[in-house]
Amino acid sequence: MAVDYVLKVSKEGFDVRTAAPKDLIFDSTKNQMKVAVVLSEEFTSNGSNQLRTLAHDLGYIPGYLAFVKIGSRWYGNLGEDPIQGFLWQFYADDTNIYLDLGDPGASAQTIKIKVYVLVDGATDTIIDTEVDDDWGIKVSRPGESVLTAPAHKLNISTKFVEMLQIREVKTIQNTGGDVEEAHGLGYRPAWVAVAKDNAGVLYGSSIAFLVPYLLVGNLELMVWSDLTNIGTRGEAIVGIDFTFKVVVLNNRLE
Amino acid sequence: MPVNYGIRISQQGVDATIAQPYQLLLDERFPLFKVHMEGEDIVSLPGASSVGSKTIAHNLGYRPIVLVYGEVKDGSSKRYLINGKSPFLDFFGGDEVFMYAYVTDNDLVVEVDSGSPIGTDKEYRFHYYICYDDLEF
Numbered sequence: 001m002a003v004d005y006v007l008k009v010s011k012e013g014f015d016v017r018t019a020a021p022k023d024l025i026f027d028s029t030k031n032q033m034k035v036a037v038v039l040s041e042e043f044t045s046n047g048s049n050q051l052r053t054l055a056h057d058l059g060y061i062p063g064y065l066a067f068v069k070i071g072s073r074w075y076g077n078l079g080e081d082p083i084q085g086f087l088w089q090f091y092a093d094d095t096n097i098y099l100d101l102g103d104p105g106a107s108a109q110t111i112k113i114k115v116y117v118l119v120d121g122a123t124d125t126i127i128d129t130e131v132d133d134d135w136g137i138k139v140s141r142p143g144e145s146v147l148t149a150p151a152h153k154l155n156i157s158t159k160f161v162e163m164l165q166i167r168e169v170k171t172i173q174n175t176g177g178d179v180e181e182a183h184g185l186g187y188r189p190a191w192v193a194v195a196k197d198n199a200g201v202l203y204g205s206s207i208a209f210l211v212p213y214l215l216v217g218n219l220e221l222m223v224w225s226d227l228t229n230i231g232t233r234g235e236a237i238v239g240i241d242f243t244f245k246v247v248v249l250n251n252r253l254e
Numbered sequence: 255m256p257v258n259y260g261i262r263i264s265q266q267g268v269d270a271t272i273a274q275p276y277q278l279l280l281d282e283r284f285p286l287f288k289v290h291m292e293g294e295d296i297v298s299l300p301g302a303s304s305v306g307s308k309t310i311a312h313n314l315g316y317r318p319i320v321l322v323y324g325e326v327k328d329g330s331s332k333r334y335l336i337n338g339k340s341p342f343l344d345f346f347g348g349d350e351v352f353m354y355a356y357v358t359d360n361d362l363v364v365e366v367d368s369g370s371p372i373g374t375d376k377e378y379r380f381h382y383y384i385c386y387d388d389l390e391f
Contacts, residue, residue: 009261009282021386022316025285032286033321033383061333063323063383077335078342089341091334092323098332122323122333123381124294137263137280156280158263164284165387166275187276192319195338196391207363208317208389209356213338221338245389247319250284252276 007139007156028139028155034119035161035251036062036151041113045086045103052099056092056117059127063120064097065163066090067190067253069112073224073231074188074253079212080220082233090115092122114253116190119151119160126152163190164250172198173221173234173242180229183248190251191230193223198241211244225253290314291384297366299351299376307365310382312357317389320362322355324380336364336380351378357389 007028010016014023026032039054056062066077070086078089087102097115128150136158140146144153151157166189171179183189195211197203202219213221220235223246232244260282264270268277275284291312299306312318322336326349334340336355351366366378 011285012283021288021290022314022318022388024288024386025282026280027288030386031289031292033289033385061323061331063321063381064335066335076337078337078340089334091332091341093331093333120289120292120383121381123379158279160279161265162279162286164275164278164281164286166284185275187274189276194319194389203356204358206358207356208391209338209354210320210322210335211337214342215339243391245391247387250275250278250281 026156031120031141031155033063033163034151034154034157035116035163036119037117038161039097039113039115039117043111045101045106045109045111047103047105047108049103050101052101052113054097054113054115055095056097058117059094060125061092061094061122063118063122064090064092065116065118065190065192066097066099067114068099069254072226074114074226075222075224076191076193076212078214079222080214082222082235112254114190116161116163116251121152161251165247166250167248169230169246169248171232171244171246173232173237173244174239176235176238178231178233180231182228183225183230185248188225188227188253190249190253191223191225191246192249193232193244193246195221195242195244198243201240285387287319288386289383290318290386292382294379294381295364297353297364297378297380299366299368299372299378301374301376302371304368304371305365306378307363310362310364310384311360312362312384313360314386315359317357317359317391319385319387319389320355320357321383322362322364322380324353324355324364325378326351326353328376328378333381350376353378353380355382
């Protein structure tokens with residue numbers, strides 16, 4: 001039977017009945033990525049490398065967006081901070097989210113972590129989670145009862161923290177220095193960022209990839225947020241134009 | 255003119271009409287990440303090669319936001335969010351390859367690079383989400 005019911009909201013200026021999927025705010029026929037749990041930790045650096053472990057208790061390897069605060073800046077899931085030289089990377093298994101932190105021997109300071117652990121898995125193995133209470137707005141995937149569907153079989157659920165794309169920041173980098181733009185939110189937001197090599201000097205101009213991106217000692221593309229700004233930085237790209245697009249999320253890191 | 259239409263859902267205990275963005279679950283102004291394609295796949299790396307790749311057609315006609323989670327050691331139980339190149343540094347040893355991911359107007363491409371041939375055939379699994387959301391470069 002053809003689907004003849006749907007809940008859609010289009011972007012301003014688009015007819016919801018004919019809008020392309022990219023011009024919709026949400027669409028109940030599509031899975032919208034959802035946050036299962038938000039993990040936070042604060043610890044003190046000690047001049048040595050550390051492995052930090054945050055339990056997610058999902059029983060499967062989840063997708064995630066991860067951030068670390070060093071100094072006043074919230075950086076993404078991997079990187080090298082250009083001020084003190086900390087190095088880090090996050091990864092996940094079916095029990096924990098991990099942060100590998102390489103400490104350059106800097107003076108002791110507070111480091112903060114925030115991880116948005118997704119309902120959506122990082123493999124094709126997802127264990128059914130507890131069925132939500134029967135309240136809120138929920139839309140299940142085709143063939144699933146909305147009353148009994150576990151989290152990963154729901155397209156929309158108001159139980160979960162959502163990742164809303166509240167604005168975009170575009171910068172062009174070619175100096176190797178910092179480029180910042182005010183976000184005006186009054187808090188430090190999470191983000192997703194991509195970049196491309198405009199003229200195809202180092203990479204094809206037709207491709208785009210997630211940042212941060214690091215070839216230590218060669219090319220480093222960094223993004224951060226602080227209380228005031230979204231910042232971008234491209235080391236070792238002097239004279240080569242890279243465009244960054246930062247999708248600023250509603251989620252508050254701090 | 256104040257907005258007097260739309261759909262907004264706030265977190266429990268917060269008035270939806272005055273909620274800050276971080277207190278909202280749904281808002282007619284702010285797109286969610288809508289998944290166009292999701293799947294699990296493998297990059298094969300023959301023992302005599304140092305690079306391998308896998309192309310997945312999305313056919314959207316524009317560069318979409320993608321999230322890729324991959325393993326950088328054959329059979330590993332760890333998954334990394336794959337950026338331009340990730341992980342960039344091996345703190346604890348045991349990783350075999352770098353894994354990259356990028357998008358074009360019609361494809362997602364995932365590549366691995368071991369630097370030099372490993373000598374035995376390897377496979378590196380990854381899981382991907384290709385969203386409808388347009389990067390609009």
